[in-house]
Amino acid sequence: MEREAWCEGCGVTLQTVDPDKPGYVPASALERENVICRRCFRIRHYNEIATVEHDSDAYLSLLAEIAKTKALVVQVVDLFDIAGSWIPGIHRHIGGNPLLILANKVDLFPQSVKRQRLKEWVDRMAKELGVKPVDVVLTSAAKGFRLREVADAIERYRDGEDVFIVGTANVGKSTLINRLVQRFGAGDDAVTTSPYPGTTLDAISIPLEGGQRIVDMPGIIRKDRISEWIPPRELSAAIPDSEVKPKVYQLNEGQTLFFGGLARFDFVTGPKQPFVCYAANSLYIHRTKREKADEMWERHRGGLLSPPSDPSLLPPMKRHTFHLKGETKQDLVVSGLGWVTTGSQKSIVDVWAPEGVQVHLRPAII
Structure with missing residues (x-):
């Protein structure tokens, strides 16, 4: 290349040498007035995604x-x-x-x-x-x-x-x-x-x-957001793109909710009470008995319980235990996925999410 130029779409320095590296354009493309790299061209015209290592x-x-x-x-x-x-x-x-x-x-x-x-x-x-x-x-x-x-x-x-x-x-x-x-x-x-x-x-x-x-x-x-671990083709199934419709579950002690194959919510102990889920409308939420949860997770994750279709792309699951005082409603948040608003009664719950993904408790936003 005779001159240094930048992609007007993503800002990366353009290069004409290696098609597998960021910023690649055919040499002839540099003659255009507005130059974008091949990756941006494919995103804009074909909705094709090419992942890139980020520093x-x-x-x-x-x-x-x-x-x-x-x-x-x-x-x-x-x-x-x-x-x-x-x-x-x-x-x-x-x-x-x-x-x-x-x-x-x-x-x-x-x-x-x-x-x-x-x-x-x-x-x-x-x-x-x-x-x-x-x-x-x-x-x-x-x-x-x-x-x-x-x-x-x-x-x-x-x-x-x-x-x-x-x-x-x-x-x-x-x-x-x-x-x-x-x-x-x-x-x-x-x-x-x-x-x-x-x-x-x-x-x-x-x-x-x-x-x-x-x-x-x-x-x-x-990387502490679960959305960064989901394959591009499956993001639409896990990331909300329209007004979220809350889903209310009246749970008994010993029941589990699966959020696709991305996260798991266990109601360990406590009186029957409502839990309100805020996540993408397209995300499949499945309720089952806690005693059957491990077997179902192993058998159906990647199939019935998806995304992801390939669970090996995510880190291993980690359990987070919360002792809820029940004084006020609170949100149990899985970063990049959504949250569950807890009931107003004393209880113990476990939230499972990929290791490294942020899981935290906050005052209820709604």
């Missing part, structure tokens, strides 16, 4: 560069998985720059849930994590919900400076950016999007009027 340390180094400039930092989080989509130590990476939080995927929540309550919940959680955002805006990039409010907030808080948009993989960051650049008049479909984590490989700079820019930073891969 989290390199991503964090890119993030640290933000502290050296004056800019507005916009962190996009997945409202359906706040803890799993938060960038750990974000306040240490951005220096003294202001932080605006965009809570994406609000469309997944039932219409009955008050949006103001969700906003206050995100703001409270951010402060518990050591961050005082200038504002929190709820949005849905996929549905185009509240985009004008998002654009107005960015314009107000950036004060004429550059905008860096950051987030973990698969929070809808690139989809949101494409919506924003259209609103700011900076072009159409500037960034390649797909449902698979890690589509953006390097920082992508999109010019704005006045010489400033929107910079799409690559998504940080968090």
Whole structure:
């Protein structure tokens, strides 16, 4: 190659030597005005996904560069998985720059849930994590919900400076950016999007009027989210893409719920009570007796209990035991999958998830 160039879809440096490495394009493609790599071309035109090894340390180094400039930092989080989509130590990476939080995927929540309550919940959680955002805006990039409010907030808080948009993989960051650049008049479909984590490989700079820019930073891969372990072709069966319909189960002591072949919920001891499941509507939830659960798991995981169709792709399952006081309703969260809202009576439950995936208890969000 005679000149260094970058893919306008994912930000990776283009190369014409090795078709198996990121950034490959045929040499003739460099003559085009807008050049994208072969991977982005296949994603855009054939919805084909090619996985790429990601270097989290390199991503964090890119993030640290933000502290050296004056800019507005916009962190996009997945409202359906706040803890799993938060960038750990974000306040240490951005220096003294202001932080605006965009809570994406609000469309997944039932219409009955008050949006103001969700906003206050995100703001409270951010402060518990050591961050005082200038504002929190709820949005849905996929549905185009509240985009004008998002654009107005960015314009107000950036004060004429550059905008860096950051987030973990698969929070809808690139989809949101494409919506924003259209609103700011900076072009159409500037960034390649797909449902698979890690589509953006390097920082992508999109010019704005006045010489400033929107910079799409690559998504940080968090392996403690179960969604990062699911094969691309099976993501749609496990990741919600429309308003979630809660599923209520009146469980007796000694009953089990299987969430496909991804997670397991055991009601160990306690009086009969309701447990409400919030997960993708397409995810198969199966109830059985706990005494039969081990046998069923071994026989049907990868078949009846799927995704995944190939359980060997996931780490071994690990049990997490919770002693619930029953004073208030709480959420048992499996990061990247969803949560179970517990009953209001004292009980003991076990949650099984792939080893390394974050499982935690929080005050009920709904």
